[in-house]
């Protein structure tokens with residue numbers, strides 16, 4: 001089912017929880033709604049579910065305007081942040097509940113619930129109460145309950161936030177697997193950028209009710225549209241700093257990050273002056289002919305070595321392969337990889353990459 | 355006994371002493387009194403120790419009437435109050451206008467004196483000028499002597515008592531309702547659940563403990579009913595000349611203060627005590643059985 005969101009706004013008094021949102025989702029896509037706490041992700045999801053009434057704007061499922069359609073008629077499956085399983089019913093009753101309400105015969109309902117339970121790997125747990133299940137199992141019950149009525153759209157509100165780190169990774173793969181098996185259009189809310197990037201076809205990054213950028217994970221990571229998106233994606237965070245564009249190129253406290261030719265080859269004319277810029281830690285690489293810095297701090301994270309250093313007073317982080325032998329106080333020679341330096345203008349939107 | 359637990363008992367001692375003096379001792383004393391023939395409260399003398407009081411008690415048709423009245427009262431008032439309160443609490447909890455105002459209104463009877471409420475109800479139930487009879491007349495029914503006809507005494511008492519106990523039940527049910535996660539109701543909406551099923555499959559199960567509590571408290575309080583009778587019938591146990599609405603506590607009080615039959619009053623209290631114990635135990639049985647079943651499942 002395709003979804004189109006047109007100029008969707010939800011206001012509480014003067015405060016706009018969701019502000020003029022436009023988004024279109026293709027059939028079978030898995031979309032991540034990503035943003036910091038309070039940015040309007042759940043509000044968006046609940047408007048799609050029909051539980052929250054939009055202040056203005058429209059929602060289309062396929063060709064049908066569902067803006068005024070009540071939740072039970074929208075053919076959606078919804079998984080809540082805290083699962084909202086019916087605590088006094090067994091797993092089986094939880095899963096058959098939406099079917100029984102839709103007057104499906106009991107025998108058929110049980111059969112479909114069992115199929116669903118098998119899909120989400122819950123066989124053998126059907127007679128338990130939710131309180132006797134682990135967080136991951138509860139989450140799968142919630143997904144089974146959402147999917148059993150064969151909805152056209154699946155909406156998940158931070159379904160992984162209650163799980164521990166290892167289970168999170170496992171379960172998100174699980175969600176991806178189930179989503180691909182059922183081929184259902186899915187919107188998935190999270191504030192974890194890695195989670196969003198690893199399973200979404202496309203991500204919508206939100207901030208203060210406004211969609212900042214809507215793109216495939218890699219495209220968004222490499223070409224963030226503004227400083228907010230650049231900073232929100234990536235761990236460790238992108239290095240942000242103020243540097244000068246001069247006749248020589250891009251300079252920061254006497255270090256020449258880019259020559260004039262390199263800057264101009266990016267294609268866009270940048271006037272001289274001070275700009276905010278960003279470069280990702282993994283884009284700072286060791287080389288023979290770059291700038292020399294002193295490692296203030298070296299941290300081993302397993303796969304990588306995280307190096308802290310300063311240029312002038314600006315702090316930077318660089319990621320290198322973990323086999324590099326380096327100690328605190330050692331000097332090293334670095335450069336910013338080609339096409340990795342992003343220049344932002346005064347209001348934070350990206351101007352050019354060089 | 356090791357040193358530690360010894361210290362614990364020292365801390366408990368003051369409360370324990372108070373309980374012994376004001377709760378345990380009178381209880382033992384009352385049980386003892388119930389076996390004393392012609393007990394005198396002034397000098398503590400008695401003719402002998404036997405079952406005379408109990409024999410007198412059960413021979414007295416007023417007492418038998420008090421028992422059947424009290425049990426009738428409990429059987430009607432407690433379930434009616436719980437069911438009606440549950441429905442009203444649910445309505446109050448849905449998003450209606452003036453929710454706060456209604457909540458206050460329903461709570462008023464709880465903070466008002468029974469005597470004052472009794473005055474109002476004596477007017478509502480008045481055989482000539484009463485509101486209830488006016489309504490009956492309006493729909494073409496004949497007036498009923500709610501407070502003057504002894505056949506209607508219990509009905510009047512029950513109506514009055516149900517209304518009065520609504521306040522407390524509604525209050526605790528509202529508190530419990532507010533503790534149920536709103537997400538459950540959202541989930542139920544998405545699942546296309548009919549309203550009645552939401553009520554029976556989500557709301558009621560979540561409130562089961564508080565409903566059980568309301569039942570236990572209701573049963574205990576209803577067995578001790580006295581004020582309601584006193585205020586509705588202006589100090590007597592029914593229309594003048596009749597004891598048609600007499601209850602056990604009313605009987606005990608009457609024997610003790612008006613007839614100075616201390617032994618019989620004590621015997622009445624013991625019977626009441628046993629009745630309350632019996633009914634509370636029965637009432638808790640279903641919960642126990644379910645708990646055992648659930649434990650067995652795990």
Ligand SMILES: Nc1ncnc2c1ncn2[C@@H]1O[C@H](COP(=O)(O)OP(=O)(O)OP(=O)(O)O)[C@@H](O)[C@H]1O
Pocket residue numbers: 012017035036037038039040041042043044191
């Ligand atoms: N009923 C309401 N009245 C007023 N403000 C509200 C209401 N519901 C939500 N908000 C506000 O709207 C904003 C968006 O809320 P929302 O729940 O969508 O955030 P979220 O992105 O899901 O955050 P989180 O990651 O913490 O769940 C928040 O600032 C919140 O305070």
Ligand SMILES: [Mg+2]
Pocket residue numbers: 041042043081157158
């Ligand atoms: Mg949320």
